[in-house]
Amino acid sequence: MVKLPQIQRGKIYILLAVLSWMGLLLVNLIRVFGEINQMEGVISKEITWVLEILFFIWLYIYFNDSIKKNENRNFIDFIWRPASTGLIATGTSFLIIFFYYLLGDSRLSKDLLLMNFFYHVNFAVVSIFLISTTLSWKHLILYQKSKAIVQQWQAYEVILLISMFFVLISQASFNYGFMFGLIFLIIYGAILSINLKWIPYLTFREKWKSILFMVIIIACTLYLFFRLVSYTQQNIHFVNLSENLFLLGLFVFVLLYAIFSLLVTLFNLPTSSVFEQKLTEAISFQKLSQSIKPGENEEQVLDILMDSCMSAAYVDAGWLELHPTEPEESSIIQLQKFISNSERQEVLEFLRKVEPFASYLTKQSTIKKEYLYGQISHETYKSVLVLSVSANKKSLGNIFLLKEVKDGFNKEMINIITTFVGQTSISIENHRLLNEAIKNERYREELEIAQRVQRSLLPSELHHNNSFEIDGFSAAADEVGGDYYETFRFDNENFALIIGDVSGKGTSAAFNMSQMKGVFHSLVQLNFSPKKFLSKANSALNRCLEKNNFITTTYYTINTALKEIHFARAGHCPTLFYSQSLGCSRFLNIKGMGLGIVRNEGYENYLEEGYLEYQPGDVMVMYTDGIVEAKNQENQEFGYDKLRLLLDHYKALSAKEIKSKIVDEVYDFVGRETLPDDDYSILVIKFNA
Amino acid sequence: MLTINKTAEKSHLTIGLQGEVDASNSVELDEVIQEALNDNIKNILVDGTELQYISSAGLGVFMSYLEDFNEHNILFIIYGLNEKVMNVFHILGLDQLITITDNREEAEKLVHEA
Numbered sequence: 001m002v003k004l005p006q007i008q009r010g011k012i013y014i015l016l017a018v019l020s021w022m023g024l025l026l027v028n029l030i031r032v033f034g035e036i037n038q039m040e041g042v043i044s045k046e047i048t049w050v051l052e053i054l055f056f057i058w059l060y061i062y063f064n065d066s067i068k069k070n071e072n073r074n075f076i077d078f079i080w081r082p083a084s085t086g087l088i089a090t091g092t093s094f095l096i097i098f099f100y101y102l103l104g105d106s107r108l109s110k111d112l113l114l115m116n117f118f119y120h121v122n123f124a125v126v127s128i129f130l131i132s133t134t135l136s137w138k139h140l141i142l143y144q145k146s147k148a149i150v151q152q153w154q155a156y157e158v159i160l161l162i163s164m165f166f167v168l169i170s171q172a173s174f175n176y177g178f179m180f181g182l183i184f185l186i187i188y189g190a191i192l193s194i195n196l197k198w199i200p201y202l203t204f205r206e207k208w209k210s211i212l213f214m215v216i217i218i219a220c221t222l223y224l225f226f227r228l229v230s231y232t233q234q235n236i237h238f239v240n241l242s243e244n245l246f247l248l249g250l251f252v253f254v255l256l257y258a259i260f261s262l263l264v265t266l267f268n269l270p271t272s273s274v275f276e277q278k279l280t281e282a283i284s285f286q287k288l289s290q291s292i293k294p295g296e297n298e299e300q301v302l303d304i305l306m307d308s309c310m311s312a313a314y315v316d317a318g319w320l321e322l323h324p325t326e327p328e329e330s331s332i333i334q335l336q337k338f339i340s341n342s343e344r345q346e347v348l349e350f351l352r353k354v355e356p357f358a359s360y361l362t363k364q365s366t367i368k369k370e371y372l373y374g375q376i377s378h379e380t381y382k383s384v385l386v387l388s389v390s391a392n393k394k395s396l397g398n399i400f401l402l403k404e405v406k407d408g409f410n411k412e413m414i415n416i417i418t419t420f421v422g423q424t425s426i427s428i429e430n431h432r433l434l435n436e437a438i439k440n441e442r443y444r445e446e447l448e449i450a451q452r453v454q455r456s457l458l459p460s461e462l463h464h465n466n467s468f469e470i471d472g473f474s475a476a477a478d479e480v481g482g483d484y485y486e487t488f489r490f491d492n493e494n495f496a497l498i499i500g501d502v503s504g505k506g507t508s509a510a511f512n513m514s515q516m517k518g519v520f521h522s523l524v525q526l527n528f529s530p531k532k533f534l535s536k537a538n539s540a541l542n543r544c545l546e547k548n549n550f551i552t553t554t555y556y557t558i559n560t561a562l563k564e565i566h567f568a569r570a571g572h573c574p575t576l577f578y579s580q581s582l583g584c585s586r587f588l589n590i591k592g593m594g595l596g597i598v599r600n601e602g603y604e605n606y607l608e609e610g611y612l613e614y615q616p617g618d619v620m621v622m623y624t625d626g627i628v629e630a631k632n633q634e635n636q637e638f639g640y641d642k643l644r645l646l647l648d649h650y651k652a653l654s655a656k657e658i659k660s661k662i663v664d665e666v667y668d669f670v671g672r673e674t675l676p677d678d679d680y681s682i683l684v685i686k687f688n689a
Numbered sequence: 690m691l692t693i694n695k696t697a698e699k700s701h702l703t704i705g706l707q708g709e710v711d712a713s714n715s716v717e718l719d720e721v722i723q724e725a726l727n728d729n730i731k732n733i734l735v736d737g738t739e740l741q742y743i744s745s746a747g748l749g750v751f752m753s754y755l756e757d758f759n760e761h762n763i764l765f766i767i768y769g770l771n772e773k774v775m776n777v778f779h780i781l782g783l784d785q786l787i788t789i790t791d792n793r794e795e796a797e798k799l800v801h802e803a
Contacts, residue, residue, distance in 0.1 A: 593782030
């Protein structure tokens with residue numbers, strides 16, 4: 001609904017313009033008829049002027065509207081439109097002359113009304129040409145507009161509007177007021193005509209086209225002007241429409257802008273290639289900085305670099321030599337352009353003999369220069385530019401650029417090429433960083449998976465019966481850790497229990513921990529005595545642990561019917577035991593040796609088996625060395641004594657509460673903000689019956 | 690932080706350890722011992738008087754050379770460990786495998802007796 005009037009608006013303007021023109025024609029013909037027949041004052045002159053002004057205004061609005069619709073056209077279109085309109089106007093004028101030529105000396109050729117009719121036709125096409133051209137010029141002037149230019153143009157439009165009405169104020173032609181107005185319009189038009197910013201953006205070809213069109217426009221303008229003037233001189237009985245300030249002002253403006261454009265385009269022709277070159281360079285820069293996207297390779301950016309360098313300095317031949325990635329490999333020659341292998345070898349031979357290239361090519365690491373430039377006495381290639389391409393401060397390779405002329409590279413060319421090379425380095429560095437980031441992200445994900453897997457290695461539920469409570473806690477310093485505990489139920493009264501710590505931490509410790517778990521589950525079912533269990537575990541682990549890795553562990557078997565515990569310690573931190581009858585806690589320090597330290601049959605000799613009977617109210621605390629070796633800000637260790645005193649203090653609580661108290665105490669000691677530097681694990685058993 | 694000082698004497702090599710041995714610097718300790726083995730040194734003394742802390746990774750280094758010491762008849766003695774560090778050796782059971790003496794004199798005496 002909204003669109004409908006938009007489409008028809010242009011047609012309405014045309015209709016209005018045609019109506020005003022027809023009205024103008026009718027009024028003037030009546031006036032001329034009256035003048036011939038000496039009937040003065042039939043229609044006053046003012047009606048002519050008003051109709052003429054209306055005709056101008058409708059045309060102006062129509063062309064302003066139609067040009068707005070085509071604003072995104074290129075410059076040549078904007079010049080072609082006035083040129084074609086000019087040709088049509090001139091053609092129409094010629095047709096009229098041809099028509100009169102055909103009429104010859106007949107009576108019709110002397111007819112004043114016919115002559116006036118054709119004069120009006122001529123006037124209309126001239127007006128159309130001038131107004132449409134002015135609006136084309138407006139578009140060109142306002143290219144890359146600033147506020148000042150827009151204001152200047154708006155002022156000019158106001159002045160043009162005033163000039164239309166000038167005829168109503170002063171009807172006498174060519175008086176001082178008219179001359180003053182005309183001169184003012186000429187000067188203002190000339191000032192506006194210096195806005196020619198569009199010309200440099202034309203390509204070489206387009207400039208030639210533009211010159212051709214401008215010549216056509218100038219020729220048409222001049223011809224049409226003299227044609228109108230000649231009408232004025234030929235006819236006695238006639239209404240002069242051309243002696244109008246607006247029309248004359250437009251004539252001058254159209255002509256001036258066309259002449260200025262023609263001259264500037266003409267003088268711009270020789271430097272046109274430079275501007276085009278700069279534009280290509282800017283585009284090359286953009287390409288270089290955007291070229292590497294994830295998944296693409298570096299070769300593409302090097303290719304763009306090579307092309308950009310070659311076009312920037314009109315290089316005749318060149319190649320890119322990449323340093324080998326492995327020292328024993330030979331360098332890779334890439335992107336060899338416009339040069340044969342044998343020629344390249346020849347040039348290299350010359351380069352090895354001439355400074356500054358010789359020293360650079362033989363001992364590459366010593367000289368840190370952006371580029372090397374020099375002359376050689378090769379039969380075809382006279383000047384050489386060598387640039388080093390690097391990324392992350394490491395040289396990737398060299399670019400060799402050759403020109404057939406002496407002193408072929410000037411300072412500007414070298415500057416632009418070195419910036420290209422710099423940009424390439426940045427692109428490649430970014431590309432590598434991005435790839436690395438993607439890789440790291442993948443590692444992180446893998447580690448998260450490992451973390452989940454490892455968490456599942458620790459039991460979620462610990463076996464027990466009504467005789468005792470058990471609770472455990474484990475935290476790893478890194479994503480994965482090497483602490484381990486597990487329980488096993490033989491029957492209702494018999495349980496096995498293990499706590500272990502793998503030497504080192506992180507991923508390697510986590511792998512060994514999972515081996516320990518496997519060993520535990522294989523051996524526990526055989527129901528060995530603790531000493532035997534550890535001895536078997538040692539011989540199993542000897543085969544899979546690395547030379548400097550070991551595992552400390554304590555293995556317990558608990559019989560709740562007999563209320564007895566058998567245990568053996570493989571180098572693990574001594575168990576802390578609170579005895580209700582003694583009223584204090586102590587460490588169960590028995591002889592022991594870590595798993596994987598002694599890798600022969602004699603291992604069992606280093607072990608001792610402990611035995612104790614428990615009573616209700618007794619508490620057993622099993623832990624890893626992370627707890628006792630936890631350090632605070634002053635580099636003091638948490639220590640065994642503190643742990644013992646804590647148990648003495650909290651012995652009455654449940655197993656879960658004792659565990660939480662100890663864990664909290666350790667974290668408070670270390671400081672909540674500091675990251676733990678070892679894995680912490682703790683297992684608390686409280687005997688109830 | 691770990692500082693390792695090597696002092697070659699007529700009868701033996703003394704490796705002085707200062708500070709803490711943990712996972713980050715246990716490699717340095719490993720290199721020093723490996724070097725001594727390569728140099729065919731028969732008596733190695735480790736001065737642990739300034740050793741503040743040793744992690745499981747550090748113990749792993751000593752442990753991994755035990756077989757080599759036996760095989761090549763090398764006398765390897767650690768002396769002067771403070772109570773805390775000594776306890777670490779003791780808990781793991783390494784004191785059953787490595788000769789550990791209280792002080793330098795005792796260690797040197799063992800060297801001369803051998």
